Amino acid sequence: MSEAELITVNGKTLDEVILELQDHYSLVGRENELKMCLAGKLAEKHLLLEGDVGVGKTTIAHSIANYFSQNLERVDGDDRYSAARLVGHFDPPMVVQKGYNWESFVSGPLVSAMRNGSILFLNELNRMPEGTQNVLLVAMDEGMIMVPKLGRIDAKDGFLIIAAMNPQEFVATTPLSEALKDRFAWIRLEYQTEEEEREIVKIRSKIDDDQVVNVTVAVTRRSRDWNDLRRGSSIRGAIDFASIIQYLDKTVPESWVEAGIMALATKVEVEDGVDRRVEEVLTEIINQVLSEQDFF
Incomplete structure (x- = not known):
């Protein structure tokens, strides 16, 4: 008997839960990553999902929240996302009328998730300023935060943070502090196999x-290993490519090139120092793949 079969969630083994998640949310593969997420959730550990754009971090977070019938408070991080937006703020006109109390306080996603026992999903956590990231420390450690003029807020049962981040080598990311990383359980998501990506x-x-x-x-997939590209496309590029080519003449190479450029140009980045336009690089990749597969 496997370890997964020894643990049950609502009377189901982890393996059964994973199959249900895959079926209900159209998840392909990711058995091990889902198992680790479920184990972390059951252990009440905050989760940090790290992986390239488009590997399914957001989908997994939503599926976990939905399976456990929890609301999900989503935050999309950027370098202007302040601590006040994350925690909340007082509405000045309401303060004049009501004073400093809950009626005049506009809860941010952190406070809302704590008060409702929800999952707080922090997308692209490492794009947030360090000061905003640090607001999470006490909430993660002690399950509470202090809001000036309101006092202590305790997290209800079920409160959990699932954070997603791109690899640290990505441009415009802020390295997470050691203190913050120390409070997460970490799961790495790699690109999936070719067979899984086709599905x-x-x-x-x-x-x-x-x-x-x-x-x-x-x-x-070829774009990810192409020398002239610093960053290749996620699976979203293939999905868009396949959708667009259906409405063009598939019998001529030009249609494939045009559809491929439309789908992929915004999802790849040309390597620094490469004196070629993204359209030229993509045209070369597409023509190479078509010739290898003897498409015409």
Whole structure:
């Protein structure tokens, strides 16, 4: 008997829960990552999901929240997201009328999640300023925060933080402090296998043409290892590529090039020092894949 079979959630083993999550939320693969997320949730540990854009961090967070019938408070991090936005603020006109109390306080997502026992999903946590990140420390450590003029706020049962971040080498990210990292349980999400990515494209694009799916996935995967690109495309590129090409003439290479550029140009970055436009790089990748697959 496996360890997963020894643990039950609402009378179901972890393996059964994972199958249910995959079925209900159209999740392909990710068995181990889902198992680790479920184990962390049951252990009441705050989770940090790290991975490239488009690997499914947000989807996993939503599926976990939905499975446990919890509301999810989502925050999309950027360098202007202040601590006041995260915690909340007093509405000046209401303060004049009511004074400093809950009626005049506009709760931020952290306070709302704590008071309601919800999951706080911090998307792109490492794009938030360090001062905003540090607001989380006491809430994670002690399950409470102090709000001036209101006092102590204790988190209800079920409160959990799931944070998602891109790898630290990405531009415009702020390294997490050691103190903050120390309070998370960490899960790494890599790009999925080619077979799994093909299945994802079929589900998301609702296209069952193997030839289209194979080419679009191959182009997307090739972009990740292309020397002239600093960053390749996520699976979203293949989904968009497959969706667009359906409305063009698939019998001519130009249609594939045009659709591929439309789908991928905003999802890749040309390497510093490369004196070529993104359209030229993508055209080369697409034509190479088409020739290898003897498409025409």
